[in-house]
Amino acid sequence: MSCILRIDGIDFRVDDFIKSTDLKPYRIYRKGDKIKIGKKKIQDSNGCSFDLSETGFKDFEQQKKDVIEYLNKNFLQLNTVYSFGLKNDENPTIDFGIENLMMDFWCQTEYLDPKLLKLVGNLNFGIEISLYRPNPLDIENMELETDKKT
Template sequence: MLASSTLVSHPTLKRRSPYTLTYPHLDRSSLFHPALSGDLTCMSCMFRATGFDFAVDEFLQQSTLIPDSVWHRGEHRLAKRVHEGSGFSMVASQADMSNPPQQVEDAIAFLKANQVELERLQKFSGVERICLDFGIEDRDVAVQCDYFPPELLRLAGNLNIGIEVTRYLQADE
C-alpha cells in the first residue's frame, strides 16, 4: 500500500510516479488524453472517483487511467482529518480557470477517449461517486453563468458521472 496521500504523476507533470512499478502495464510515454500537453499550471477540470469501500489500487492495477492523486480510507489528510473513503483524481482539462468553454471541450474529449474504462469504473465494486469538477474563476460580474452543452451532459450522464463547479476568487495580478 502507498504512503498516505501519495501523489501519482501524469507523464506531463514533473513529479515521479510510484505507480510506474506498481502498474507496469501502463505506457506512461503516451498521454491518456489528447488535450493534455505541456506543463500543468492549473488543474481547472478534475475527474474524481471515490467510495467508502472502493478498492482503488485493485481498480488502477488493471486500468489505463493515469491518476494524479490516489488516497485510501483512513489515511491522514490536511488539518488532522482522515479520508473517509478511497479514490483517485486526474486532470480532465488543463484549460485556464478563466476559460470554461475550453474546459468543457477538453472534458468532452476526455470522456470520449476514456469511455470504455469509465464504463468499467462505474460498475466497479465500491465506487459511490464519480464527477467532473470544473474549477471556474469568479468573474467580476453581477450574475455569472457558465453553460454545459447537451453533449457533455449526455456523455457524463450515460457514464453516471456528476458535474460539479468549484468557483475560485480571481488571482491578484
C-alpha cells in the same frame, strides 16, 4: 489543474480499478491514510483523482472541450468504475474550476452543452462548478488598464 475527476467510495477498490485501466491518476488514496490538509485526520474512503484539463480558470469553453475529448477517449474504461465497489450514490464527480466573474457582473451563468451532459449522464457521473476568486494581480492590472483609459 482547472478540471478534475474525483472517484471516491467507502468500498471502492481503487487499486483494482487503476490496474484494470491505462488511466493515470495524479492522486490515489486509501482508507486509513493520513490526511495532511483539512479537518479529518484519517482518510475514511478509497479514491483517486484525474486531471482532465490543464486550461486556466478563465477558459471554461476549452475546459469543456478537453473533458469531452477525455471522456470520449476513455469512456469504456471509466464505464467500469461501478464494478469496483462504488455504491450507486457514490457518484464520481467532474469538477470544473473557473474564475468567479461576480466582481464584474451581477449574474454569472455558464452553459453545459448536451454532448457533455450526455457523456457524463451515461457514465452516471456528477458535475460541480467551483468558482475561484480572480488572482489579485489580475484585478490590479485590470484597474490599471481602466485608469489609463480615463
